[in-house]
Amino acid sequence: MTAGTAGTAGDRVDVLVIGAGAAGAAVAWRLASAGIRVVCLEQGDWVEPGAYPHWRDDWELHRHTDWSAEPNVRRLAQDYPVNDAASPISPLMFNAVGGSTIHWSAHFPRFRPSDFRVKSLDGVADDWPVDYGTLEPYFDLNDRMMGVSGMTGDPAYPPKSTRQTPPIPLDTLGVTMARGFDRLGWHWWPSDSAILTRDYDGRRACVNCGPCDLGCPIGAKASTDVTYWPKAIAAGARLMTGARVREITLGPDGLADGALYYDRQGREQRQKASAVVLAANGIGTPRLLLNSRSGRFPDGLANRSGQVGRYLMFHPYAIVRGVFDRPLGGYRGPIGCSIISQEFYETDLSRGFVRGYSFQVARGLTPIASAMGGSIGDRVAWGREHRHAYDERFDRTINVAIIGEDLPEAHNRVDLDPTLADSNGIPAPRVTYTLSENSRRMLDHGIARAREALAAAGACGVAVNPLLRAGGWHLMGTARMGRDPATSVIDAEGRCHDVPNLYVVDGSTMVTCAGVNPTSTIQAVALYIADGMIRRRA
Amino acid sequence: MSAGPLAARRDLLTLVLDTLVPAGDGFPAGSIALDHVLAMAGASADVASTLERALQAIHDAADAFAQLGADDRERALARVEQTNAALFDALVRHTYDGYYSHPVVLSRLGLEPGPVQPRGHRIEAAELPDLGRVVARGPIYRPA
Numbered sequence: 001m002t003a004g005t006a007g008t009a010g011d012r013v014d015v016l017v018i019g020a021g022a023a024g025a026a027v028a029w030r031l032a033s034a035g036i037r038v039v040c041l042e043q044g045d046w047v048e049p050g051a052y053p054h055w056r057d058d059w060e061l062h063r064h065t066d067w068s069a070e071p072n073v074r075r076l077a078q079d080y081p082v083n084d085a086a087s088p089i090s091p092l093m094f095n096a097v098g099g100s101t102i103h104w105s106a107h108f109p110r111f112r113p114s115d116f117r118v119k120s121l122d123g124v125a126d127d128w129p130v131d132y133g134t135l136e137p138y139f140d141l142n143d144r145m146m147g148v149s150g151m152t153g154d155p156a157y158p159p160k161s162t163r164q165t166p167p168i169p170l171d172t173l174g175v176t177m178a179r180g181f182d183r184l185g186w187h188w189w190p191s192d193s194a195i196l197t198r199d200y201d202g203r204r205a206c207v208n209c210g211p212c213d214l215g216c217p218i219g220a221k222a223s224t225d226v227t228y229w230p231k232a233i234a235a236g237a238r239l240m241t242g243a244r245v246r247e248i249t250l251g252p253d254g255l256a257d258g259a260l261y262y263d264r265q266g267r268e269q270r271q272k273a274s275a276v277v278l279a280a281n282g283i284g285t286p287r288l289l290l291n292s293r294s295g296r297f298p299d300g301l302a303n304r305s306g307q308v309g310r311y312l313m314f315h316p317y318a319i320v321r322g323v324f325d326r327p328l329g330g331y332r333g334p335i336g337c338s339i340i341s342q343e344f345y346e347t348d349l350s351r352g353f354v355r356g357y358s359f360q361v362a363r364g365l366t367p368i369a370s371a372m373g374g375s376i377g378d379r380v381a382w383g384r385e386h387r388h389a390y391d392e393r394f395d396r397t398i399n400v401a402i403i404g405e406d407l408p409e410a411h412n413r414v415d416l417d418p419t420l421a422d423s424n425g426i427p428a429p430r431v432t433y434t435l436s437e438n439s440r441r442m443l444d445h446g447i448a449r450a451r452e453a454l455a456a457a458g459a460c461g462v463a464v465n466p467l468l469r470a471g472g473w474h475l476m477g478t479a480r481m482g483r484d485p486a487t488s489v490i491d492a493e494g495r496c497h498d499v500p501n502l503y504v505v506d507g508s509t510m511v512t513c514a515g516v517n518p519t520s521t522i523q524a525v526a527l528y529i530a531d532g533m534i535r536r537r538a
Numbered sequence: 539m540s541a542g543p544l545a546a547r548r549d550l551l552t553l554v555l556d557t558l559v560p561a562g563d564g565f566p567a568g569s570i571a572l573d574h575v576l577a578m579a580g581a582s583a584d585v586a587s588t589l590e591r592a593l594q595a596i597h598d599a600a601d602a603f604a605q606l607g608a609d610d611r612e613r614a615l616a617r618v619e620q621t622n623a624a625l626f627d628a629l630v631r632h633t634y635d636g637y638y639s640h641p642v643v644l645s646r647l648g649l650e651p652g653p654v655q656p657r658g659h660r661i662e663a664a665e666l667p668d669l670g671r672v673v674a675r676g677p678i679y680r681p682a
Contacts, residue, residue: 054655058639113682121682132682153669155677169661178667187672207658217655331649332659346680367647371634382558382630383612387565394647 003229003239013037013238015533016258016273018245018288020044021099022519023505023526024279025224026142028239029232030530036537037236039271041243041261044078044096046225052217054209060368067214069094069103070470078242080422080429082283084472087433089314091283091472097241098225100281104473104519105212105336106194106221107360108148110139111521112157114346115405115514122347124354125407128511129483129492130528132158138524138531145231146222146523147200150192156342165198167191168206173328174338177361177398180457186343191360192520193337194222203227208333210366221334243269246426247292248276248301248502256301256502262424275501275533279526282312282475282507286414287429289479289489302479302496307489309415309478311408313513316435317471318402318443319375320450322459327395330364338363344449345515353441357404357515359450370394375401376465400454401468402446405515406439408477435467443467474518479508494529505529543590544579547597551575553604554596557611558633565646574636589632592618592625 015031017024020042032038053062064073069092071079078095094102113132118125140161150163167190170178174190181188195212196205206220219226233239242264249270251257258272278285286309292301300308341359344351365374370393373379380389412433420428443466451462482488485497490509496502505526507518514521544551552569559568579586599621600606600614619626637643641651650657 052655055653057641057652059654060639061635112679114680117682121680151669153673155673155675156679158677158679167666169663170666171661171664175664175667182667182671185671187675187678189669189672190666207656208661209654209658211654329661333661342678346678367638367644367649368635371638372631379630379634382633383615384560384608386559387562391563 002241003233012272012274013039014273015275015277016041016271017277017279018259019099019279019281019284019506020097020224020229020239021279021281021506022101022224023522024099024277025228025232026145026523026526027277027279027505027530028237029145029228029235030527031533032232032235032237034534036534039238039240039273041245041259041271042097042239042241043244044094045241046097047102047215049217049219052215054211054214054217059211059214060366063211063214067103069213069473071095077423080426081420083417083420083428083430087431088435088467088469089316089433089472090470091431091475092470093281093283093475096225097229097239098223100473101223101519102215102225103213105334107336107517108146108192108194108520109340109358109516110157111514111516112345115512118355118512122354125512126482129481130525135521135524135528138527139520141527142520142523146194146227147196147203148192148194149197151190154189156187156189156345163192164200165196165205168193168195168197168334168337169208170338171329171333173330173364173398174361176324176328177400177453177457178339180453181341183456184453186341186453188339188341191337191340193334195334195337196220206334210332210335210363212334212336244422244424244426245288246424248288250294250296250499254296254499256499266424275503277503277505278479278508279506282478283414283429283431285504285506285508286478287416290416291427297498302489302498302502304498305486305489307480307487310410310413311477311480312412312414312431312433312475313406313408313477313510314433314472315403315474315513315517316406316439316443317468318447319465319468320400320402320447320454321374321376321463322398322400322454322457323393323461323463324396324398324458325460328364328398330395330397331366333363335363336360341453344446351445353438353445355405355407355442355515357402357442357446359446359453360401360403362399362401364395364397364399365393367394375399375468376463378463398454398457398459400450402443402450403515403517404439404442404446406513407436408480408512409436414478474507474513476507476510476513476518479504480511481509482511493532503529503533544586544593545576547593548572550593550597550603553611554593554615554629555633557608557615558630559637560608566642568633568637570640570642571633571636574639575632578632585628585632588625588628592622592629595622595625
């Protein structure tokens with residue numbers, strides 16, 4: 001399926017964007033709005049509103065089958081397998097127009113100023129070659145495009161522009177947890193969420209149905225198929241779905257000149273372009289670069305430094321679940337968004353680790369998830385204990401997620417699996433990842449503090465998952481930005497050091513990953529890179 | 539695809555499901571999930587095989603399962619859980635899936651059964667807790 005007007009398939013265009021998710025959509029819109037001819041190739045399809053499971057009686061059953069966030073579980077035609085046997089965290093992603101914003105929870109914090117200056121402030125990892133001040137107008141622009149609910153005035157950040165709609169209702173659950181933080185004198189704030197609480201920009205307000213992780217069939221949650229793409233297509237961008245890119249091609253001048261891809265029928269096609277933008281996520285992008293080998297780049301495109309695929313960062317998550325003696329209404333409202341605490345965000349070496357983490361307070365468990373233990377995995381007992389055990393849990397829990405800043409380490413990486421391939425025979429990615437000692441200490445600190453917070457909120461019991469396996473939502477760092485071509489893949493403008501008309505704009509660009517969800521920052525960086533492309537073209 | 543041998547053991551499966559989730563406190567017994575479990579087996583040869591082997595393990599552990607009292611049925615299932623953990627886990631998972639998506643059970647939990655769209659959930663408007671204390675601390679971010 002195609003949408004848009006920028007030439008016909010195969011015509012040479014100004015810019016080829018690979019991937020129609022959070023970053024690819026933002027770049028396509030920005031470039032097309034500046035009059036640049038853009039084609040985007042996306043291996044997935046549009047998700048029709050009626051296709052979401054929310055309209056069915058058995059909606060919750062789809063969470064662990066065809067709507068799972070894990071491609072290795074979902075195994076749809078548009079998915080590719082990921083060998084994650086050597087990682088304690090499974091990568092999550094969705095392949096469709098909108099990419100992983102289809103199934104994200106839309107928790108939308110920004111990175112803080114200090115997150116871009118980690119080396120200077122704390123002596124670890126590296127500084128970014130861009131800073132918060134440079135990105136601030138792009139954060140604001142992106143907020144307007146996505147639509148953010150929340151409140152200004154959070155002392156954890158420099159002043160922000162007015163949020164597009166008021167915060168998501170805290171409900172009994174959020175108020176209960178806020179009071180716990182208050183009793184301890186800790187920071188908390190209603191989450192910035194890319195979910196509308198009022199109609200905005202032609203989109204409807206959220207009706208608090210709950211399972212944002214299965215997508216949003218009414219467009220209240222900001223997936224880029226309902227935010228950026230309609231505007232990008234109206235501006236002239238062309239989006240081709242069912243188009244799986246095999247490799248990026250080079251011209252005789254050593255510059256990228258397009259890509260080879262398989263169409264829906266499995267036929268090889270070529271798209272020519274004057275510049276190529278990679279937006280295929282922190283695993284898909286290094287996979288594609290490593291699959292694009294040539295005499296000029298025998299170890300993968302733009303990989304003279306050997307850095308492509310290295311420095312993979314996840315946000316390691318620990319989960320602490322509090323059990324309360326009263327109903328909390330946790331099955332209603334956006335599943336991942338309530339309140340956030342950044343009490344332990346900035347470095348304090350007396351805690352035994354460098355950098356920090358956030359507490360993301362999520363909603364409670366839905367009926368089946370309550371029985372199966374949700375993120376903790378402690379299934380309710382069967383037999384005569386079952387009724388009592390279940391009733392003690394259902395609608396009486398609060399999940400506090402500890403989202404820690406993972407530091408970049410060269411041995412954590414994505415490379416190509418020697419045998420695994422997708423349905424087109426393209427070699428699949430292999431993930432090798434070890435949780436660092438710093439991250440472990442950070443999560444353990446967070447677990448202990450979350451216990452305190454839940455107790456202060458009135459919890460009568462807690463359960464802990466010290467490291468969430470199915471928690472690889474954030475895929476970052478594998479084609480990182482930097483000034484030194486020996487230690488980074490792209491420069492401060494998003495251009496590959498080795499191939500200056502090849503850009504990377506997704507989570508791969510991230511030098512460090514902060515202690516918050518990254519999508520707001522990924523998109524701000526993508527818009528900043530797009531504006532650099534427009535400036536250089538002018 | 540049919541549920542095959544599993545359907546042929548419908549009586550045993552019913553008793554097993556009722557042992558996994560006994561009726562009580564106004565909730566139905568686990569066999570209310572029977573149609574779901576059979577449907578899952580009918581839709582996937584892998585699931586059918588797993589559940590058939592689980593049922594066979596239960597039969598092997600207690601060939602007169604139907605004649606046992608409630609305590610002995612639980613003990614028999616506990617033995618199977620020990621010796622065939624993966625098979626038993628799958629059986630429990632499909633049972634819970636069917637049970638906690640059944641409209642009778644959801645109603646008993648106080649929920650409105652059926653799709654969550656378009657109805658959504660009503661959340662009563664409530665005043666936001668006072669953030670004055672949080673703000674009064676001043677900025678907690680490091681300038682950079």
